Amino acid sequence: MRLSRYFLPVLKETPADAQIVSHRYMLRAGMIKQASAGIYSWLPLGYKVLKRIEQIVHEEQQKAGHIPMLMPTLQSADLWRESGRYDDYGQEMLRITDRHDRDMLYGPTNEELITDIFRSYVRSYKDLPLTLYHIQWKFRDEIRPRFGVMRGREFLMKDGYNFDLTKEDALHAYNRHLVSYLRTYERMGLQAIPMRADGGPIGGDYTHEFLVLAETGESEVFYDSEITDLTFGDREVDFDNVEQCQAVLEEFTSRYARTDETHDEALFNEIPEDRRRVARGIEVGQIFYFGTKYSEAMGANVQTAEGTQVPVHMGSHGIGVSRLLGAIIEASHDDKGIIWPEGVTPFHVGIVNLRQGDDETDAACEALYASFKALGLDPLYDDRDERAGGKFATMDLIGLPWRITVGPRGLKNGVVELTSRRTGESEEMPPEEAVKRIAAIYEGV
Structure with missing residues (x-):
């Protein structure tokens, strides 16, 4: 691209309302323009980086055997009432009534919609395991949107959903996703640490957040410094190999690393003092195993080899695609501007x-x-x-x-x-x- 023919509206001055580095540089570099509070237009340079990040996510998901699709941004409230989450989710959900007085919502996540798709077409254990994912815009009506794309109301997210016959199979899907995410983040030049986290409104007994260490992070995190020496590197992993995926998971999660929501001071103090670290982190992804929470509520059953009907075991797995762009800048910049890793740079x-x-x-x-x-x-x-x-x-x-x-x-x-x-x-x-x-x-x- 010739710069004389490109649209790159750079700013010499830093906008007064930009509080963190990524927001300042994204505005100054002509990557985004605010349309309204927490909602942005993605200008050509920002859009190029967004698409590069999205492509890496697609490639790594499909290497792990996950199947891409696309679900709508608007969902029927009836599905959420069926799962019991419509009233529980809170004011972050943007609720809409259409011209026929049908209750709709702008999806903050897709557990209900994907479960409805699954139960409509899958009947037998022979069709399992199955993992479907998409990359789609989401909306959560944050009470105080701030920090640019780091905490906006509209955001681009990859969310995937696994369906398995047993808990053991579903936990392998969990491990597979953890391995896939480690590869994904390293390709973007990031070290994202998997940390024991809270399930929140999605639920689940098993959940890890992936956090990038940065002074501007929203979460306080506690970890063993040895974990920052780990890299995924060029290792080849067979995603169908249960033992291999489990070994990677244990390698990257056996050392203490937790968010403030799950921090255990007694366990933390067992780490040698010179290795204890308290820092800030930016969440860039999360994986969940929540068992039969949605399949039981919504009748997503399959027939086993013995002919009985059982609810499938499920998990969900998210990566904040648009948030990653801000996280990369927070982790990689100097006083002159952004420093893009080669994997996501808008131009080579x-x-x-x-x-x-x-x-x-x-x-x-x-x-x-x-x-x-x-x-x-x-x-x-x-x-x-x-x-x-x-x-x-x-x-x-x-x-x-x-x-x-x-x-x-x-x-x-x-x-x-x-x-x-x-x-x-x-x-x-x-x-x-x-x-x-x-x-x-x-x-x-």
Whole structure:
């Protein structure tokens, strides 16, 4: 993309109502615009990152054997009355009456709707196990929406639902999701710690939240510092292998890590003092096992091999797709702007032309741009007739992980400058070498 033809409404000043880093930088970088309290329009740059995050979630869900679908944003209140949650959910639920006086709601989650789908089509144990998921907009009428996309009213969420014959099978689905989520977050450049949590209005005896450590986190968290040394890395996991998934779960959950809702001071004090940590965390996902809570209430039964009817065991699993964008910025920024990890960056590399209109410099930039496009990479070429300082400030603010600077002085020596946004280190090299270096970085990302 050529920046002269892109819509990137960057701001020089920080909006007064932006309280945390991610909100400030998302507004300044022209990623979002507030439409009303807690509701945002996603402008082109923000939308690109949102779609990259969404794609990673899709890929990792399907690697784990989960099947994508799409459910509506509006749901019938009758389903929620059937499960018993319509009156219990509280004022966060946006309740609507249509022109025929039917009670509707803007879905905050989808346990009832997916259970209704399941009971309409699945009759036999032979159709299990089954995990369905979708990525869809949700609405929760927060009393005080704040912090931009971190605590908005409308948000994009992946929610998945497993259906299993037995508790043992359902707990394997739980473990499978935990492994899948660890892979998902690491691909986004995040370390998200699974922490013992409270089931809240969804319910369930087994639940873990995934939290990213950040000073601006809403939750107080307590953990053993050894857990921050764990990485999923390049390990290959067979998601059908019960023992393998269980081993990963035990590795990542055996050390103490809890939110303030489930914190146990006595257990925490058993950890050596030098490893005890108290910090703030941003929730970016949660997994639940809640057994037959919904299937019993809504008649979601299957026939067993012995011919008896039993309610299926269920769990649900959410990832805050739009919230992740803010969490990544909170975890990866400096005083100049955002620093995107390679896995989610809106553009793979920025090209800065230091002397727009100079024939040799223009030609070198065009050649770089064409080379990246030919490799299937997505460059952002700053071809504006602007001062060099303004171009560098824009690149730093929007946070592309790599920048190639092209100017007459370097071209006389046959080189361009490749700069890492994260470290600030620069290296001069021939243009062809810079292209190869960037291509190698993104191979397999």
